[in-house]
Amino acid sequence: MINSILTSLFYFAALSIQNGNTVGGYANGTAGNALNALNFPGGLSLDYNGLIYVSDFNNNRVIKLQEGSLVGSIVSGTGVSGSSASQLSSPAGLYVDASLNIYVVDTFNFRVMLWHRNSSSGNRVAGTGSVGTSSSTLSYAGGIVVDSLGNLYICDAYNHRVMKWLANATSGILIAGTGMAGSSSQQLNMPYTLYLDESNSYLYIADGLNHRIQRYDLRYSMNVTTVAGGNGPGTGSHQLNTPIGVYLSKKTGAIYIADSNNHRIQRWIPGATHGVTIGGLAALSGNNATLLNQPRYVSLNLNETQLYVTDGSNNRVQRFQLI
Numbered sequence: 461m462i463n464s465i466l467t468s469l470f471y472f473a474a475l476s477i478q479n480g481n482t483v484g485g486y487a488n489g490t491a492g493n494a495l496n497a498l499n500f501p502g503g504l505s506l507d508y509n510g511l512i513y514v515s516d517f518n519n520n521r522v523i524k525l526q527e528g529s530l531v532g533s534i535v536s537g538t539g540v541s542g543s544s545a546s547q548l549s550s551p552a553g554l555y556v557d558a559s560l561n562i563y564v565v566d567t568f569n570f571r572v573m574l575w576h577r578n579s580s581s582g583n584r585v586a587g588t589g590s591v592g593t594s595s596s597t598l599s600y601a602g603g604i605v606v607d608s609l610g611n612l613y614i615c616d617a618y619n620h621r622v623m624k625w626l627a628n629a630t631s632g633i634l635i636a637g638t639g640m641a642g643s644s645s646q647q648l649n650m651p652y653t654l655y656l657d658e659s660n661s662y663l664y665i666a667d668g669l670n671h672r673i674q675r676y677d678l679r680y681s682m683n684v685t686t687v688a689g690g691n692g693p694g695t696g697s698h699q700l701n702t703p704i705g706v707y708l709s710k711k712t713g714a715i716y717i718a719d720s721n722n723h724r725i726q727r728w729i730p731g732a733t734h735g736v737t738i739g740g741l742a743a744l745s746g747n748n749a750t751l752l753n754q755p756r757y758v759s760l761n762l763n764e765t766q767l768y769v770t771d772g773s774n775n776r777v778q779r780f781q782l783i
């Protein structure tokens with residue numbers, strides 16, 4: 461009797477679909493520009509205190525949220541699109557470092573800005589401000605990560621490459637991709653975001669329009685492995701459809717993926733040939749607590765008990781308990 465109750469509880473837990481909790485924006489999916497609203501959120505970064513930083517793309521600002529309150533504060537940008545040092549124009553990738561400095565990809569200004577903690581303006585640390593394909597220019601960049609030495613890794617999405625900018629450099633070094641869209645192992649097609657596993661020298665890249673996650677061994681630049689997807693766009697558990705966000709568990713090595721056009725979050729354990737859905741329902745978009753609509757960036761909290769996701773077209777940030 462007890463066994464059968466435990467068994468059915470187990471199946472219930474295993475089969476039940478998890479609901480998300482809204483920790484930023486309006487839970488009903490409506491866009492807005494008040495301090496408790498978001499409009500097409502993208503970049504996401506958690507600091508060591510668990511505060512949540514969100515690039516509020518269409519509101520031209522970065523919002524900081526503390527759980528327990530849905531009212532955020534603006535930590536960079538003014539809310540008005542522009543190219544001055546205090547403004548942003550459609551911020552995308554975001555990285556908050558251990559000193560609480562904010563690196564933000566200022567997409568339509570074709571630059572990366574570094575906002576030192578508490579400052580009211582930023583410094584340009586990558587890009588020239590103009591679109592281009594040279595080693596000093598960016599073309600609609602997406603994700604960014606910063607290593608412990610202050611070097612930047614930038615997904616230069618429309619140039620189909622990932623560039624590494626050494627701290628204080630005036631141009632970048634090609635790290636991944638060739639600059640031409642393609643699907644060979646050395647090419648990328650819209651690399652949207654990335655995750656740096658610095659201790660293992662691996663860079664994980666969400667190779668969006670190749671519907672795969674590529675892992676680059678930074679010690680041997682030609683060593684590239686497809687670690688998730690790569691089976692064409694689709695809703696199968698072996699497939700992805702336009703992955704945007706990618707994040708790695710430091711504890712298990714599992715990869716968490718915002719499988720954007722499938723409106724779901726997938727987890728691929730190391731060596732897996734299939735992923736498991738841990739948020740959203742495959743190919744079904746919506747704005748109730750179960751569903752997502754074009755999830756974009758993902759992040760885990762420090763102790764890896766919670767997963768956060770910018771639910772782009774629902775204009776909110778959702779949190780899922782990791783079980």
Ligand SMILES: *[C@@H]1O[C@H](CO)[C@@H](O)[C@H](O)[C@H]1NC(C)=O
Nearest residue numbers: 485486487488489490491492
């Ligand atoms: C969504 O929620 C916000 C905040 O509660 C509210 O102002 C807005 O009217 C709601 N929108 C819809 C469509 O219900």
Ligand SMILES: *[C@@H]1O[C@H](CO)[C@@H](O)[C@H](O)[C@H]1NC(C)=O
Nearest residue numbers: 533559560561576577578579
């Ligand atoms: C930054 O601002 C916070 C709150 O506004 C304050 O507590 C903190 O001391 C400031 N830090 C620095 C380095 O100025």
Ligand SMILES: *[C@@H]1O[C@H](CO)[C@@H](O)[C@H](O)[C@H]1NC(C)=O
Nearest residue numbers: 583609610611626627628629
């Ligand atoms: C980069 O430049 C800043 C300001 O000039 C300086 O404080 C910092 O030490 C430099 N970083 C490196 C790695 O050279």
Ligand SMILES: *[C@@H]1O[C@H](CO)[C@@H](O)[C@H](O)[C@H]1NC(C)=O
Nearest residue numbers: 677679680681682683684685
């Ligand atoms: C990467 O390439 C190096 C040099 O060719 C090789 O020794 C190593 O085993 C490769 N690693 C992987 C993971 O393929």
Ligand SMILES: *[C@@H]1O[C@H](CO)[C@@H](O)[C@H](O)[C@H]1NC(C)=O
Nearest residue numbers: 479741744746748749750751
């Ligand atoms: C959300 O909608 C989906 C599809 O209709 C349904 O399966 C799910 O139970 C709904 N979730 C909630 C919390 O209502």
Ligand SMILES: *[C@@H]1O[C@H](CO)[C@@H](O)[C@H](O)[C@H]1NC(C)=O
Nearest residue numbers: 509510761762763764765766
């Ligand atoms: C994990 O961290 C959160 C805060 O981010 C805290 O509330 C929670 O108790 C921690 N859980 C464990 C198991 O340490």
